[in-house]
Amino acid sequence: MGRLAQTEGLTDVQQEILAAVHEFVENEIIPVAQDLEHADEYPAAIVEGMKAMGIFGLMIPEEYGGLGESLLTYALCVEEIARGWMSVSGIVNTHFIVSYMIMQHGTPEQKANYLPRLATGELRGAFSMSEPHCGSDVAAIKSKAVRDGEEFVLDGQKMWLTNGGTSSLVAVLVRTDDENPDAKNGYGKMSTFLIEKSPGFGEVRPGLNIPGKIEKMGYKGVDTTEMIMTGLRLPAETILGGAAGRGFYQMMDGVEVGRVNVAARACGWRSGLSN
Numbered sequence: 001m002g003r004l005a006q007t008e009g010l011t012d013v014q015q016e017i018l019a020a021v022h023e024f025v026e027n028e029i030i031p032v033a034q035d036l037e038h039a040d041e042y043p044a045a046i047v048e049g050m051k052a053m054g055i056f057g058l059m060i061p062e063e064y065g066g067l068g069e070s071l072l073t074y075a076l077c078v079e080e081i082a083r084g085w086m087s088v089s090g091i092v093n094t095h096f097i098v099s100y101m102i103m104q105h106g107t108p109e110q111k112a113n114y115l116p117r118l119a120t121g122e123l124r125g126a127f128s129m130s131e132p133h134c135g136s137d138v139a140a141i142k143s144k145a146v147r148d149g150e151e152f153v154l155d156g157q158k159m160w161l162t163n164g165g166t167s168s169l170v171a172v173l174v175r176t177d178d179e180n181p182d183a184k185n186g187y188g189k190m191s192t193f194l195i196e197k198s199p200g201f202g203e204v205r206p207g208l209n210i211p212g213k214i215e216k217m218g219y220k221g222v223d224t225t226e227m228i229m230t231g232l233r234l235p236a237e238t239i240l241g242g243a244a245g246r247g248f249y250q251m252m253d254g255v256e257v258g259r260v261n262v263a264a265r266a267c268g269w270r271s272g273l274s275n
């Protein structure tokens with residue numbers, strides 16, 4: 001049993017969810033994990049099974065069609081999933097980061113538009129801060145959005161998008177210097193845009209290209225990609241929260257729950273080793 005699963009005082013509902021995920025991992029993940037990892041093959045059937053179980057909407061409020069569960073329940077499920085195969089917890093991670101960012105920072109219209117489809121897994125999330133020249137130093141990004149009437153035009157190269165190809169909603173961080181000239185520093189001159197796109201590779205919407213999968217040494221099955229924006233036009237209402245200049249803080253908030261996933265998956269991977 002994983003470390004988190006031994007937490008005292010878990011509710012009956014948490015125990016039930018955990019038991020269902022445990023059975024799913026035993027029957028649907030463990031038998032195929034090694035072959036899929038070696039073949040670097042996307043676990044499409046596993047993803048469909050997780051959609052049916054409601055995993056993609058685990059923490060999305062019930063009013064938007066999710067299960068309305070807590071961050072602890074989420075961590076318990078991630079630990080259990082990673083016991084079977086760590087890559088699957090990566091498929092859940094960026095989806096949950098984007099859902100959480102919309103839950104915390106979205107306008108009422110953005111919540112109503114995206115959360116019900118994220119809860120079912122119809123929309124699947126990726127998040128994009130990193131660029132070829134910067135990772136930890138998020139404030140050094142160069143990608144930018146410039147206003148053109150009621151729209152913004154986005155240009156730049158993004159890097160290392162987990163689920164970049166298989167997702168259909170990308171939360172992307174760009175500079176919006178002209179929108180926030182009075183900001184005290186660079187942190188207040190960035191915005192998060194929500195980009196809907198087709199899953200897949202190549203031109204996934206006009207002005208947006210996902211060139212292909214980046215080859216990795218491990219953590220296979222889940223796709224990691226670049227993303228190129230070339231004159232990508234987005235309506236102003238796709239800025240998360242409806243106003244420019246808050247993107248850095250929204251992204252850092254999202255990364256916080258991403259860290260919960262990564263910590264839980266480390267516990268699960270370790271307990272999988274001892275099976």
Ligand SMILES: Cc1cc2nc3c(=O)[nH]c(=O)nc-3n(C[C@H](O)[C@H](O)[C@H](O)COP(=O)(O)OP(=O)(O)OC[C@H]3O[C@@H](n4cnc5c(N)ncnc54)[C@H](O)[C@@H]3O)c2cc1C
Binds near residue numbers: 128219
């Ligand atoms: C498989 C994979 C998936 C990823 N998925 C995503 C994703 O979905 N979305 C996304 O936006 N990004 C993603 N990333 C990018 C990831 O967030 C970055 O790799 C990470 O932020 C580190 O940045 P970097 O690789 O540029 O390393 P650097 O920032 O260059 O850091 C290199 C080393 O220097 C250290 N360092 C950095 N700054 C300092 C400092 N000021 N003082 C002292 N030491 C320092 C770091 O700790 C590190 O050890 C992914 C990366 C990988 C490999």
